Amino acid sequence: MEKPFLLHMITPEKNISPFDANMAFDAGWESVIPYTNVSMEEVQALVQDTIFSRSPSALKRTAIFIGGRDPHLAMDMLDETKKHMVPPFEVPVFADPSGAFTTAAGMVAITEKALKEKFQKDFKGMKIAILGGTGPVGAASAVISAKAGNDVILIGRNLERTEGVVKICNEKYGSKSVRAGVDGDKGTILKDSDIVFNTGAAGIQLMDDDLVASSSNLKICADVNAVPPAGIAGVDVMDNIVEMKNSPSGCFGIGALAIGNIKYKSQHDCLKLMHTSDKPVYLHFEHAFEFAQKDV
Numbered sequence: 001m002e003k004p005f006l007l008h009m010i011t012p013e014k015n016i017s018p019f020d021a022n023m024a025f026d027a028g029w030e031s032v033i034p035y036t037n038v039s040m041e042e043v044q045a046l047v048q049d050t051i052f053s054r055s056p057s058a059l060k061r062t063a064i065f066i067g068g069r070d071p072h073l074a075m076d077m078l079d080e081t082k083k084h085m086v087p088p089f090e091v092p093v094f095a096d097p098s099g100a101f102t103t104a105a106g107m108v109a110i111t112e113k114a115l116k117e118k119f120q121k122d123f124k125g126m127k128i129a130i131l132g133g134t135g136p137v138g139a140a141s142a143v144i145s146a147k148a149g150n151d152v153i154l155i156g157r158n159l160e161r162t163e164g165v166v167k168i169c170n171e172k173y174g175s176k177s178v179r180a181g182v183d184g185d186k187g188t189i190l191k192d193s194d195i196v197f198n199t200g201a202a203g204i205q206l207m208d209d210d211l212v213a214s215s216s217n218l219k220i221c222a223d224v225n226a227v228p229p230a231g232i233a234g235v236d237v238m239d240n241i242v243e244m245k246n247s248p249s250g251c252f253g254i255g256a257l258a259i260g261n262i263k264y265k266s267q268h269d270c271l272k273l274m275h276t277s278d279k280p281v282y283l284h285f286e287h288a289f290e291f292a293q294k295d296v
Contacts, residue, residue, distance in 0.1 A: 002061075003054065003058040003061050004030045004031055004061065005028060005029050005030045005031070005061045005062075005275060006029070006030070006031050006033060006061065006062050006063075007024050007029040007031070007032050007033070007062075007063050007064075007065055007271075007274075008033050008035065008046070008050050008062070008063070008064045008065070009021070009024070009032055009033065009034050009035065009064075009065045009067060010035045010038050010043070010046060010064060010065065010066050010067070010077065011034070011035070011036055011037075011038060011066070011067040011068045012037065012038050012039065012068045012070070012073060012077075013036065013037070013067070013068050013069060014036055014037060015034075015036060016032075016034040016036060016067055017067055017098070017099070019099060020065065020067055020096070020099070020267075021034075023264075023267050023268060023271055024065065024271055026268065027268050027271035027272045027275055028271075028272065028275045029063075029271070029275060038077075040073075040076065040077065040080060043077055043080040043081060043084070044080070044083075044084045046064075047064070047080075047081050047084040047085065048084055048086070050062060050064060050091060051085060051086065051089040051090065051091060052086075052089060056088040056089060059088075059089060059090065059091050060277075060278060062091045063091050063092040063093065063094070063274040063275070064081055064091060064092070064093045064094075065093075065094050065095075065096070065271075066078055066081070066093065066094070066095040066096075066097070067096065067097055067098070068097045068098070069097055069098050069136070070097060070136070071097050071100055071101070071136035071139055071140060071285075072139075072168055072172070073097075074095040074096075074097040074284075075095060075172075075284060077095065078093055078095040078282060078284060081093045081282075082282055085280065090280040091280055092273070092274035092277055092280050092281045092282070092283070093274075093280075093281075093282050093283070094270050094271065094274055094281075094282075094283040094284075095283070095284045096267060096270070096284075096288065097136060098136060099263065099267065100135075100136030100137045100140055100285075101136075101140050101284055101285035101288050102263045102264075102266045102267040102270070102285075102288045102292070103137050103140075103224055103259065103260070103263045104136075104137045104138075104140035104141035104144060104199075104285055104288075104289075105140070105144065105262075105263065105266050105285055105288035105289040105291070105292040106259045106260065106261070106262030106263035106264075106265075106266055106292050106295075107137070107141055107197060107199075107222050107224060107254070107259045107262075107263075108123075108141050108144045108145060108148075108197075108289060108292070109262055109266075109289060109292035109293045109295070109296045110222070110240075110241070110254055110258060110259060110262055110292075110296050111123065111195060111197075111220050111222050111254065112148075112293065112296075113241070113296040114219075114220050114241045114252055114254065115195075115219065115220060117241065118219070118241065118252055119219055121219075123145075123148050123149075123150070124148055124149040124150065125149060125150065125151075126145075126150045126151070126194040126195050126219075127150070127151050127153075127192055127193050127194045127195070127217075128145050128150050128151065128152045128153070128193065128194065128195045128196075128197065129153050129155055129181070129186075129189050129190055129193040129195070129196050129197070130142055130152065130153065130154050130155060130196075130197045130199055131155050131186075131196065131197065131198045131199065131200050131206040131207060131231065131232075132155075132156070132198060132199045132200020132201060132204075132206055132231075133153075133154030133155050133156055133162065133165070133197075133199060134154065134156040134158075134161055134162055134165045135199055135200070135201075137199040137224055138154060138165075138197070138199035138200075139154075139165055139168070139169055140285040141197055141199060142154055142166075142169050142175065142178045143169050143173045143175040143178070143285070143286075144285060144286065144289050146169070146170075146175035146176065146177045146178050147174070147175055147286075150177070150195075151177055151179075152175070152177060152178045152179065153178075153179050153180070153181045153189055153193075154166055154169070154178060154179070154180055154181065155181040155182065155183060155185075155186055155189060156180070156181075156182065156183070157182070157183050158182070159180060159182045162180040162181070162182065163180045165180075166178050166179060166180045183206075186206075186207075186211065187211060187214065190207065190211055190214070190215045190218075191214055191215055191216065191217070192217060193215060193217060193218065194217055194218065194219050194220070195218075195219060195220045195221075195222075196215070196218065196220075196221045196222070196232060197222050197223075197224075198221070198222070198223040198224060198225055198231035198232045198235075199224055200225065200231055201225075202225050202226065202227035203225070203227040203228065203229070204225070204229075204231065205229045205230060205231060205232075205233060206231055206232070207221070207231065207232040207233060208233050209233045209234070209246050211233075212232070212233055212234055212244065212246050212247055212251075213246065213247075213248060215247075215249070215251075216248055216249050217249060218247055218249045218251035219249070219251055219252070220251065220252055220253075220254065221234070221235050221244065221247075221251055221252070221253050221254070222235075222253075222254040222259060223235045223237075223253070223254070223255060223256060224256050224259055225237075225256055226255075226256035226257065226260070230255075232253070233246060234246040234247065234253060235253035235254070235255055236253070236255050237255040237256045237257050238255055238257055238258070239253040239254060239255035239258060240254065240255070240257075240258035241253075241254055241258070242254075242255075262292050262295050262296055263292075265291070265292070265295040266288045266289075266291045266292040266295055267288070269291040269294075269295070270283045270287060270288055270291060
């Protein structure tokens with residue numbers, strides 16, 4: 001009898017995400033086993049219990065998913081799992097805390113498509129402002145964008161905290177060109193921006209009509225907020241590269257559902273790759289972006 005496909009889901013939070021569990025089943029995983037409130041010190045034992053309980057051939061039907069809410073902790077846990085593999089006892093691992101990595105991947109990929117379709121421009125050399133940028137989607141989208149060759153400013157409420165996130169983006173993930181900004185300077189930053197990503201908390205508008213009207217270089221506004229009011233005025237949750245009526249520059253808006261559609265496909269592709277791969281893979285936001293580029 002063939003061994004079942006087992007996905008071990010690790011999170012430092014109280015619960016695993018039902019969204020992630022549903023996605024895993026839909027990608028072909030037959031059983032999802034949750035491990036909650038997991039600390040970094042517990043990762044080694046969980047990994048090695050996973051790999052040494054099956055033969056190398058059966059491990060091709062085994063994988064680990066890392067969730068939670070902290071993207072940097074998730075990346076550290078991903079590194080920790082890799083450290084404790086003992087070839088040929090090795091399994092695929094995918095980190096996507098709160099879906100942030102695949103959400104960022106989807107947002108950047110659809111923006112890249114919009115630039116090409118509407119302005120015949122590559123996703124390179126753009127000035128990008130990220131509102132609510134200190135959260136997990138903001139940090140991941142900043143690194144993806146900076147590594148593509150763009151000038152990125154993370155905007156947060158607290159300069160010290162924002163500078164801390166920027167340091168992690170540049171030093172931990174090698175993005176190099178991410179800079180810090182604060183809400184108090186938002187108007188000045190946005191006036192000079194080509195692209196705005198809203199990655200702030202749901203139900204809070206971080207770019208109002210006045211800010212849109214005064215931003216004369218805008219080409220794309222992408223908003224991951226699906227809860228009214230819109231995070232960026234003039235961007236509807238359903239917008240899929242739709243010209244914004246309140247923009248003097250002919251900016252195109254991308255709403256949360258259009259982003260979510262690509263996010264869903266990207267997460268499915270990563271889970272499916274673990275399910276079908278003959279070799280161990282270690283997946284995070286950069287791999288999710290590669291899939292999202294194919295899915296737009």
